[in-house]
Amino acid sequence: MPVVTDLDSVPLTPVYTIVISVTGEASVDGEPVESLPGQDARTSALADIRVRAARRGHPVRINAKEPDGSVWPLIVDHDGAVTPLDAPHPTPTPAPEPSPAPVVAPAALTERAGPLEPRHAAVFGRIVAAELRGDLAGAAAAAEELETLLTADLGPLHPHTLGALATRAWLSLLLRGDWSAATRLHVLTAERRRRAGVSGTETRRAARNAHAAWALLRTIDPAAAEALRPELGRIAHLTA
Numbered sequence: 001m002p003v004v005t006d007l008d009s010v011p012l013t014p015v016y017t018i019v020i021s022v023t024g025e026a027s028v029d030g031e032p033v034e035s036l037p038g039q040d041a042r043t044s045a046l047a048d049i050r051v052r053a054a055r056r057g058h059p060v061r062i063n064a065k066e067p068d069g070s071v072w073p074l075i076v077d078h079d080g081a082v083t084p085l086d087a088p089h090p091t092p093t094p095a096p097e098p099s100p101a102p103v104v105a106p107a108a109l110t111e112r113a114g115p116l117e118p119r120h121a122a123v124f125g126r127i128v129a130a131e132l133r134g135d136l137a138g139a140a141a142a143a144e145e146l147e148t149l150l151t152a153d154l155g156p157l158h159p160h161t162l163g164a165l166a167t168r169a170w171l172s173l174l175l176r177g178d179w180s181a182a183t184r185l186h187v188l189t190a191e192r193r194r195r196a197g198v199s200g201t202e203t204r205r206a207a208r209n210a211h212a213a214w215a216l217l218r219t220i221d222p223a224a225a226e227a228l229r230p231e232l233g234r235i236a237h238l239t240a
Helices: 041-056 118-132 136-154 159-175 179-195 201-220 222-233
Strands: 015-020 026-028 031-033 060-065 071-076 082-084
Touching: 015 041, 026 041, 031 041, 041 060, 041 071, 041 118, 041 159, 118 136, 118 159, 136 159, 159 179, 159 201, 179 201, 179 222, 201 222
Parallel strands: 015 060
Antiparallel strands: 015 026, 026 031, 060 071, 071 082
């Protein structure tokens, strides 16, 4: 499972708190988390956090409190990446007074977005549930459904849509069955992120994953890999 490498890019707030009780129950910010079938409290709590990360469009910070009182600062992303920190989360500095005429990027060009609409959230919940029970094919199908729905409702460059596309691409790697499709999905993810003006760590990761999937395809189907070489070339500069 990948980890979040660009820690400085993760917003300092919010910091969610997972508490595991002595009886094995979990809560997130004081709200009980219902354990999913076959999953322990920690796994179900992390699934809840993954949904929150996906809704925000970026990794989020959490403090995981164990029954013995120990606290583990972590960063969690929507794709399941869990990164432990060796120090507490930084304390955010007070926001400066707003300028009279602040300049902000258009919503479509930012990594942040508001909560998912209920019907979108319901589909995303199916992705998480399917992945947690090991049904990667079902998770991939639900991710494709969500991306199609978000594209129609919000457009292909909206942060939520980009997140759904990234989830599809990641699941294509986990499935390990169609390296041609995995290559194309990661190329598409990298290109759309570039068009949306959100190039950075996640864009580089998508471009590098495209090359990795292509390299695996080349070992089993050189002709198919050669046919994809022009598409791969379009994102070569995004891997640096």
